[in-house]
Amino acid sequence: MKPNALWHSKNKMPKNATTQQRIKWHLAHQRNCGCREIPEKLKEEIKKRETKN
Template sequence: MAINKEWHRSNRMSPKATRAQRITWHAAHRAACACREIPASIRSDVLKLLRSRRKA
């Protein structure tokens, strides 16, 4: 997939991001760019967050 450079420029993740911050960032990334897969270590939590947002 193509990278959304503008989104990445505006939405940098802190190198010391907490797990919750990483989950939120990857959920937003999936919606805006999705140039790479969600890391396996947080995939289930990100997908759960995305499903909950769709229901709201």
């Protein structure tokens, strides 16, 4: 899949992003672009957070 360069230029990952910020970024990224998969570790974090709510 082609990277969505426009989305990336508008949605830069902060340098010292928190886990929460990274999760938000990756979920938005997944919807708008598919150039990268969500890292396994982050997927685990997302699952943990989902079960909490």
